[in-house]
Amino acid sequence: MTTDSIPVQTPDARSGTAQKARKDTPPARRSRRLFRHPGAGRQHHAGPVAYILLGIAALFSLFPLYWTMVAASTDNTRVTQTPPPFLPGPHLLENLGKAWQDAALGKAMLNSLIVAGVIALSTVLFATLAGFAFAKLRFKGRNILLMLVIGTMLVPPQLGVVPLFMMMTELGWGQQLPAVIFPTLVSAVGVFFMRQYLSEALPDELVEAGRVDGAHSLRIFWSIVLPIARPPMAVLFMITFVHAWNDFFWPFIVLDMSNPTVPVALTQLSAGYIRDQSLIMAGALLGTLPLLVMFIVFGRQIVGGIMQGAVKG
């Protein structure tokens, strides 16, 4: 077998299939298919070896979380013994309660909820607006602006962190949640994600029909785009929420322990204020729990969403 029989390097083979899908599939069916797996390329059934390897991978993924729970449910002496405990102990609730108080996790949870919620909402709204414009509206400089959006993905937030800190101090937002929220109100990845989805799932004719009926752009957005874009909006919301909840660098710099988000509060656990390993693990468990619950409930959708974004990414 030589490489000759392979069609020439085609990084855009994917856009080819995407176009085919556009022709063949009516939009409604395609949007439902977002969460199913197309199946092309899955040519073989998995053998026992594959299952064993996948089992190991799953163990590798889940064990640290399981062990967090084990450690959080024992006490400090048991957790520092060898061999280490593998089964949960009786102190889970007690430790969770103590960690909750010591790391001020109540306030941190509320803060994280506000921060992640606001950021996710605004990201979804603005990404859908911009994604719709890039996908379906014609305007001068559209391509250049889209390239700019993509280009901004490459700028890591750390590079502007010093002036940003000075800015926030000047605005009087130091240690305040707006300092965390404002810089992340929009996301280039989100804009790109919505554009990719809408350019396929939203037929041009629907927008044209809206225009003929005399609807202005915002009206078209509200009554035509939003209903169609609901599934990817939900996915984008969850992904953004996870990212915002877990964001560490900037909140760590601009917030302090009097008003932390969850990841910032967790650093206090490692910084030696608490020496009890079981308590540290209880804190780590608490900080992760909301997202774990979200994953258990919506895991399938989040996985589907990441893959959906990736096919075109």
Next chain:
Amino acid sequence: MAISTPTTPDGAPGAAPPAGSGTGAEHQRRSTLLHRLDVRGAPYAFVAPFFVVFAAFSFYPLVYTSWISLHRVELSTLNLMEWVGFDNYTALWEDDRFWNALLNTFTIGVLSTVPQLLMALGLAHLLNYRLRGSTFFRVAALTPYATSVGAAALVFTMLFERDFGMINWMLSLVGVDNVDWENNKWAAQTAISTIVIWRWTGYNALLYLAAMQAIPRDRYEAAAIDGASRWQQFLTVTIPGIRSTIVFTIVLSTIGATQLFGEPLIFGQGPNGITGGADNQYQTLGLLLYEEGWKNYQMGRAATVAWAMFLLLIVVFVVQRLVTRVTARKG
């Protein structure tokens, strides 16, 4: 919300509506005008929020960083900026900690990125089989992604503990002596890389899986007819088919690696975290930036480190582009 209001404040004189002028119906003319303004202006209004926020909180700070890096600015007196020219840059150039941090960023970056992407590739390949319980395996692979840096680093710090950590205990079962994961340079860097690998492998695997599923099946059939084994199919159909996704993940993980901050900070447990261990054995550029700015209170020097990171990224991208171009030509 008045988003549909045109961004051009006075479209009237320039954009006289040719359609309505003949009939002379004033109302009709105005609505045509509004319609044209809407069609022209609305797209800009729709994309504006993104660019406004990005300009204010990302682009402007990025540019301003270079200005600050030419000054002496202390954390306590942020409004007092004293011009020092390129002093911060020369000081950084002569600072051993900078070269150390640069090297550490690079080695931890390689230690975390290469195994991560290779494992992701393998995992994606496995997930691409016809599977029972595929949803379970996918969600399981992605679960670490839901864990915050804070929680993940705390757990692994404990697993890598020298005296009672589970990893040393398991190693002792196969006769390996206790490894001092914190104080030994390479052990510490390996441990930190493990945290990164754990959190991101599943995420990358799903990106690969998505790309793999978009490869047309007939290419595999053609390869099979040509007598290619599964491994050969993987090399000659799968890998080329997901090439652009691979490049994409390399770019993403490179950016992630240059920014590495939370994992080493928490792994150091307290004061040692910021300096990246007692001997800076795992201090990254991100940590050095923080140390200069928020521990030594020298914001100007912190800005210099930020610029160094930016330059590093540009160099990496240029190299990467060259490499992809060369390999693309070869393929």
